[in-house]
Every structure is written in structure tokens, then in C-alpha cells.
Amino acid sequence: MTIAIETPVPPCAHQPELFEDVAAVASTTSGSGTVAAVQERLAVAHRSCAGCPMLVDCLYRAVVEVDVSGFVACTTEADRATIRRQLGIEVTQPTLAPYGTTRLGNGPVSHEMVVAVRHAHPKDTCQQLAERLGCSTSTIKRHLRRAREEATRVEQVSTLPQRRTPSIEEVLDAFDALETSQFA
Template sequence: MTIVDATTTPPCASEPADYHDEQLHSPPARANITAAEWERLSAKRAAVHRQCAGCPLMIDCLYRAVVEVDVSGYAACTTEFDRQQIRHRLGIVIQQPSAVPFGAARVGGGPVSHEAVMTMRHAYPKDTCHQLADRLDCSTSTVKRHLRRAREQKHDESLLPRESIASRPSVDAVLDCFDELESSRVA
């Protein structure tokens, strides 16, 4: 008797470099890159989107990324902004982790301020998060956290703070909102 293991590895786990590309989840403005670069980026995004859409875990991944955990990057055929739009439509508020820093303080300079990260982003708008982190002598995750905070503040300026809702939306409600996103029709 032969036992067949029907589990499959999601494409994001078997080819993580494709899904960690910063330009997938924070694409540059069309005017800031050449036509050839735009075509390469569009083709890569479409290929990753098709692989992600074909994953047997996609629905569960989407639901968890929208309702349970505020993940960063490209996940379940969505960017951070896409998931934020879905949450807004469904009235979901993800509780952010404690602001207490983990680990030891940076040696020689203390933590990097939000203003320092935003000033550096303004001075070098085409730099990747990794390049900005090198310039600031901090981690890439620190830069990403501050950039996410700036995006959330910009988006939430017109919104009043809301209480977290006790009931979770259905999977169908999340999928309906996903279907309404322009980015859901990439491939």
C-alpha cells in the first residue's frame, strides 16, 4: 500500500524571493520608471498573482491576512493597501502589537525616529527599504514599520477612531470585498 501525501507547498514558501520583492507590495509610480521596467514589473506581478491565486491555501491566507494579523508585504494576491481597503469596508480593526520595543537598544544612537525615516524617504524616494536602512544604520524592518505608520496615518486622517468589532466577518464577505479590488483582476 502506498501512502500519498496530498499536502502542497504554497508558492510563497517554495519561491519566497518572488514574494518578498519590495516593488510587488509598494510599486513605484509609473512615471518614475522606464517602460521596460514597468513591463517587467507588470509581468512579474501577474506571474506571482497567478501562482498565488492558484494556491490551495489562498482563501485561508486571505482571510487570516485581513481579519487576524496585519502582515506586511504581498500575501493572498493583495498588497498591504488592498488589505487595508478590505478592512475599512468591513469595519475591521486589527489590534496592533504593543509599542514596547523588543531586544536591546541600538548601540551608539538610540532608536531611529519616525521623522528621521520620513526625512530620509523624502530625500531618497527611489531607494528601497534596505537602502534606507543602510543610510540610517538601522534594520529594514524598522524602516518598513515607520513607512507603514506613515501610510496608515495618511489614510486614517479622515477616519474617526473605531472600536474593534467583536464579531468576525464571514469568509464570503472578505472574498466579496476582495473581488471588488482592482488588483484582484491582475492576472
């Protein structure tokens, strides 16, 4: 006997183009019907989102955890920015550190390996560390710079007051205060 469990699929999974960044769509559309077309598109997206069983979780994540683009959880990017200002929160995007090309031969040198060799040989120059690991001097410098930045970040975070994470109820209350939420 086979038991089929249906998991809810959000409307945005079926029609992702409907939830794309409305401002980008408006700027590429020409003609006198642009404003009406964008408003109609927003209305359709609103109706679809409002009936989604994942609305609350989606709204919370889009406001508190990840800064996404487009129309998400009955909100535009401007709506989510307004909610964040009301709640006094800021969403930081992860930094995408530039990665160099991998070494030929023994594979890439890990960050931990460079830091460990630096601790084992603190008086070595970057050139000497590069020779020990069989990599370039720029690789050593990049990893040591990253280690310094991480240490600075840890010091800054320890001196700052802890960031308060709002509850789901607070996010929903801020959402309810939006004019656009009245359509949902």
C-alpha cells in the same frame, strides 16, 4: 507499508522573493523598465496565488488576523487596507514590550512575581520590593507600569463595543469587489 501523504505547499514557499514587498523592490530597481518589471512580477505572483489551494484561508488571515507585508493571497498591502476599510475592521499588531537584560544570579524576575509581591506588600517602596526580589528598581517600575497599562487596557476594552469579526464570505465579497481580483 508506508503511506505517503502529500500536503499542499503554497507557491510562496517555493519562491518567496516573488512575493516580497513590491514597493520596496520597485524603489531599489532602476531604469526605464521598472514599471513593466514590477507589473510582470505582480502578474506572475497573481497567477501563482490564484492557483493555490490555500488562497481563501491565506486571504482571510492576511485581512482579518495579521497585517503582513508584501503580496499575499492575490492582494497587495493597499488592497488589504481597502478590504479592511470596506469591512470596518482594524488589525492591531501585538506590542513588543521592551525587555531589559536578564539578571545575573537567580534568573529573571517574572511579571507575576513582581505583581504578587506588590499585592503582598502594598506599602513597600519600589526600592524595598527590588531588595526583596533581588533585582533593580527599574525592573520593579517596569513591571508595575505594565500592570497598570494592562489594567487600563482591560477597562478600556470593557467599555468599548465588541469588535466584529467578519466572516469568510464577507472577506471574499470585498475581495471580489477589487479591480485587482479580476485578474485572479
